[in-house]
Amino acid sequence: MTARQATPVPVITGMGHYFPPTKLTNQFYEGLDIGSSAAWIEERVGIIERRTVLALDDVTKLRRGETTLTTLRQEGRIMPIGEMCREPWRMAKERSAQAYYDPNVVISGTSVPDWDIPANACAIAATLGLETTAFDVNSACSSFVVDLHVARGLLLSGQATDIAIFNAERYSTRVNFADRASCVLFGDGAAASIVSTRPGARGLAVRDTVVISSPAGSQHVKLPDGDFFSQNGAAVQKFAVTKTVAVTQEIMKRQNLQPDDISYFVAHQANYRMLMAAVEKLGFHHDKHLCNVQHHGNQGGAGAPNVLSMNWDKYKVGDLIAVAVVGSGLTWAGALLEVV
Numbered sequence: 001m002t003a004r005q006a007t008p009v010p011v012i013t014g015m016g017h018y019f020p021p022t023k024l025t026n027q028f029y030e031g032l033d034i035g036s037s038a039a040w041i042e043e044r045v046g047i048i049e050r051r052t053v054l055a056l057d058d059v060t061k062l063r064r065g066e067t068t069l070t071t072l073r074q075e076g077r078i079m080p081i082g083e084m085c086r087e088p089w090r091m092a093k094e095r096s097a098q099a100y101y102d103p104n105v106v107i108s109g110t111s112v113p114d115w116d117i118p119a120n121a122c123a124i125a126a127t128l129g130l131e132t133t134a135f136d137v138n139s140a141c142s143s144f145v146v147d148l149h150v151a152r153g154l155l156l157s158g159q160a161t162d163i164a165i166f167n168a169e170r171y172s173t174r175v176n177f178a179d180r181a182s183c184v185l186f187g188d189g190a191a192a193s194i195v196s197t198r199p200g201a202r203g204l205a206v207r208d209t210v211v212i213s214s215p216a217g218s219q220h221v222k223l224p225d226g227d228f229f230s231q232n233g234a235a236v237q238k239f240a241v242t243k244t245v246a247v248t249q250e251i252m253k254r255q256n257l258q259p260d261d262i263s264y265f266v267a268h269q270a271n272y273r274m275l276m277a278a279v280e281k282l283g284f285h286h287d288k289h290l291c292n293v294q295h296h297g298n299q300g301g302a303g304a305p306n307v308l309s310m311n312w313d314k315y316k317v318g319d320l321i322a323v324a325v326v327g328s329g330l331t332w333a334g335a336l337l338e339v340v
Helices: 025-029 036-044 056-064 069-074 086-099 120-128 140-156 233-254 272-282 300-310
Strands: 009-020 022-025 047-051 104-110 134-137 162-169 189-196 204-213 264-267 320-329 332-338
Touching: 009 025, 009 300, 022 025, 022 056, 022 272, 025 036, 056 069, 056 332, 086 189, 086 300, 104 120, 104 140, 120 134, 120 162, 120 204, 120 300, 140 162, 140 189, 140 204, 140 300, 140 320, 140 332, 189 300, 204 233, 233 264, 233 272, 233 320, 233 332, 264 272, 264 300, 300 320
Parallel strands: 104 134, 104 162, 264 320
Antiparallel strands: 009 189, 009 204, 022 047, 162 189, 204 332, 320 332
């Protein structure tokens, strides 16, 4: 008799990140007359600056009502998400090195798409020259782990061997720049991840994923068609902290782990104050907490994978990384990654 073949473990063999070069500083917002000082913004949310696909002049014109998003699109002044994905894709392939194979499947998760149809995954794949199965899996700010959850299922079932995940966000194009409660939170960015079950794959092994939703809270965070982002701030802040803690504890419980067993913790980059509250409740040492929200803002579904990518060279074999994301839906999700 032949020995039973071990179940392959999906491994993230490479990741990449990208941020537009234009910065939205707190000082810029102060000059935009939104009713908040630079010091107030940093004190309230812990964010110093964020990036945007828009030119600063265009942001000012949007604030003054001198242009519209439709006009900016028609003039080609908004970077398509396919273009945003070029650099993270290059970086992810380079990090995968000899382990790279063209993906069987491309999955995209974004809150601010270019298209209703076709799927944005198809548009991204076309931009990058990938001729393969492509579809969208969107779950707002939880998209990265939800995408990883779906990819893991496809890989473990043998329906794919190599999957590319893209999370590109441009919230700066869908916030009201007169609303200080929301416009100061968001920044733009894109991430790419390559996940494989090929023998000998090295990178971040996906040991576990969990996805949970409460549709009863679906109206707490909204981005209606043709309208601005809005949220029930008080309810969402409590939800974000509570569920970030809960899903992290759930993923550790499933794997019989304690806080000291976790090498690094990465969460949805909602705002720095929220992140620190969650870290304290989880009992993680601050050195284990990886984040970028102070200088990149809330990047929606791109936030957590961007943090993972930015710290790629820091990881050592055997490290355990807990990932927790929360978002509209309401949905929260967690993943446990092990460096192999």
